[in-house]
Amino acid sequence: MLPKNFYKLALLLSFLMVTMLSCRNKNNEFSAGTWRATIKNESGTEVPFNFEVTDSSGVKKLYILNADDRLLVDDIQVSNDSVTIRLPLFDSEIKAALTSDGFTGKWIRHLVDNDISMEINAQKNTDYRFFKDDPDAPNQLSGRWSTTIVSQDNQDTTIAVGEFRQEKSRVTGSFLTSTGDYRFLEGAVSSGRLFLSAFDGSNCMLFTGTINGNTITEGKFYSGLATVRNWSARKDEQAILPDAYTLTNLKPGYSSLEFRFPDLDGNQTSLKDPRYKGKVVIVSFLGSWCPNCMDETAYLTNFYKEYKDKGVEVIGLAYERTNDTERSKKSLEQLRKRFHVSYPILLTGYTNKEVLKSMPELSEFKAFPTTIIIDKQGKVNKIHTGFSGPGTGKHYTEYINEFENHINKLLTAK
Known part of the structure; x- marks a missing residue:
């Protein structure tokens, strides 16, 4: 027969083990x-x-x-x-x-x-990004910067415009290019150095550079697992990019588009369908892998709610990174659900490298997203390359205003 103290000791040990496990799990929790x-x-x-x-x-x-x-x-x-x-x-x-x-x-x-x-x-319980302190810093970053981003082998150059806002040491903004923007960047200035980063589930990015008055030098741009580029910038309030309406064009002799692809519910869709006759139609070239496309999709979803009863239709043409139909459909279903898209998204069956195969009317294709505006007569009216999203501040607002003013003019045209 075991002594009475043995049972008391066993009970105590069991209690201690439960308590320790409870404390461990509590300390290791994914807390708010x-x-x-x-x-x-x-x-x-x-x-x-x-x-x-x-x-x-x-x-x-x-x-x-x-x-x-x-x-x-x-x-x-x-x-x-x-x-x-x-x-x-x-x-x-x-x-x-x-x-x-x-x-x-x-x-x-x-x-x-x-x-x-x-x-x-x-x-957990850590709210700083780069530095714990937020000291006052000279307001030297706010404004517009003419920027050059160059690959390590000097074979690839991107011309961009940086738009920054600085409050104390905190800096926010983005880089605009002729084919899109770098979305929402956030960081800080410390001891004459600039640090900006972003993560959105698609990519992780880091910009660093040395500030010398109205120039930024010794810049490094880290993207994803292994991409490293050099960059530099100079402050220039007049810095501009090429007109986004001039970068993509139809081939000579073409004035309209022709396509027929299934939507996510299997319905074949064409611009010749009665639904689109006599209407202004926005055709958006997109991919579920493309962050700028997400910004445009978010905008077009709300735009369509406002304009569909005014005689406007929107069609999304999806170009995924694989020819696997089921995988592409799954990704696009997530996109449709995420943004509550109520206009058709079509599975083109082509990858993002094969746009020109699917659209022989186009002379070139520069970037996703690309938006084609078709007038009430079914003719291509304008082609816009890229999208300046909300991370670009006033440029997003200016583009939206210009876009909607143009659509209103097309709606009232005879």
């Missing part, structure tokens, strides 16, 4: 609040960003924070001491082990033929 994360690229450089976790009756949501943008992520699974965060739209996810002060794991991008993973670490 603002977090700071860093993604490490191939060179060992860390790209920081912030996110906010909310918890309502046990349902967790996450918002990725880049300047004024709050990207909702609501597919989160917490199991014991691990968390899986599936990012919307871009077929990527974070798999991490929870620790007492945050988590450590991998950000994984699922590409067509392979997966790319990068180390990610995060700290």
Whole structure:
């Protein structure tokens, strides 16, 4: 027979083990609040960003924070001491082990033929991005900057315009190019150095540079796993880019488009359908993999709600990165659900490299998104390359105003 003290000791040990496990799980929880994360690229450089976790009756949501943008992520699974965060739209996810002060794991991008993973670490209850302190700094970044971004081998050059806003040491803004923008960038100035970063589930980006009065030199641009480019800029309030309406054109002898593709519900759709006769039609070339396309889709969804009863139709032509119909359809269904798209999105069956195969009327195709405006007679009226999203501030507003004014003129034209 065992002594009475043995049972008391066993009971005490059981209680202590349960208590320790309870405390461990509580300390390692995916708790509500603002977090700071860093993604490490191939060179060992860390790209920081912030996110906010909310918890309502046990349902967790996450918002990725880049300047004024709050990207909702609501597919989160917490199991014991691990968390899986599936990012919307871009077929990527974070798999991490929870620790007492945050988590450590991998950000994984699922590409067509392979997966790319990068180390990610995060700290809970941490709201700074680059530096803990926010000291006053000279207002030297606010304004417009003529920018050149060059590949390491000097074979590829991008001309851009930087638009920055500085408050104390915090800097927000974006780079505009003739084919789109770098969306919402956020960072800081410290000791004469500029730091800007962004993460949206599709890519992680980091810009660094040395500020010398009205110039920025020694710039490095890190993108994704391994891309590194050099960049420089000079302050120039008159800096401009080529007219986005002149970059893509029809071949001589063509004045209209012809296509027939199925929508996501299997319905064959053509510009010759009665639905489009006598209407102004917006044709948007997009891909679920394209962040700028997401900005345009968000805008066109609201635009269509306002203009569909005025005689305007919108068609999305989707060019995915694979010919796998089911995989493409799944990605586009997520896009349609995410933005509540009520106009048809067509599965072209072509990849993003094969636009000209599907559209022989086009003489060239520069970038996604590209938007073609068709008048009430069925003729191509204008072709706009790229999209300046909300991260570009006034340029987004100016483009939207110009676009809608032009559509209104086409609607009233005889």
